[in-house]
Amino acid sequence: MRKKLKKLLSAGNIFLDLQAEDKTSVIEEMIDRLIRGGFIKDREGALKAVLGREEKMSTGMNNGVAIPHGKTDSVDQLVVAVGLKSSGIDFDSVDRKPSDIFIMTISPASRSGPHIQFLAEVSKVLRDEDSRRQLRAARSAGDVIRVFE
Numbered sequence: 780m781r782k783k784l785k786k787l788l789s790a791g792n793i794f795l796d797l798q799a800e801d802k803t804s805v806i807e808e809m810i811d812r813l814i815r816g817g818f819i820k821d822r823e824g825a826l827k828a829v830l831g832r833e834e835k836m837s838t839g840m841n842n843g844v845a846i847p848h849g850k851t852d853s854v855d856q857l858v859v860a861v862g863l864k865s866s867g868i869d870f871d872s873v874d875r876k877p878s879d880i881f882i883m884t885i886s887p888a889s890r891s892g893p894h895i896q897f898l899a900e901v902s903k904v905l906r907d908e909d910s911r912r913q914l915r916a917a918r919s920a921g922d923v924i925r926v927f928e
Contacts, residue, residue: 785927787859787897790920791816797864797881802839805868806830806847809860809883818860824853825885839872843915844905846898848884850891857893858885861923863914880905880914901927 794812799805806829813819828849832838839845860883867877882901886894904910910926917923 785924788924792818792860793920793923794862795917797862801868802870805881809862813860818858819854821853824851837871839870839878841874842911843879845870845878846882850886850888852888854885854887857897
């Protein structure tokens, strides 16, 4: 599965310089960048899916990690993005600390397998303190991709 993780990442969906200052803005900025990169076409569908999921329960985890995600038929395959915001923002995290590592997924509503597998694999990587440290120190998309190899 790690090989599959790496295949889903490229310079076009890794954002080392998020500018947003709040939870909703991070989600909007990542979706807008995915649109510009040609990864998704329906901004409203993607935004509705991810924000709708956040309304049910925050995807802010522990240790500075947030995994916003949503399901919509406006995509026909799993779309992934990694974003970093060095100053961190309040993402209603479980540990109540700011999030600075964001892993976003948008997947087809009709398929659950790839989405669940991806989230499980990413969670394994991000549980490791050294992996999180390497992500925070990343200066290029290649640095981020290497963490998931």
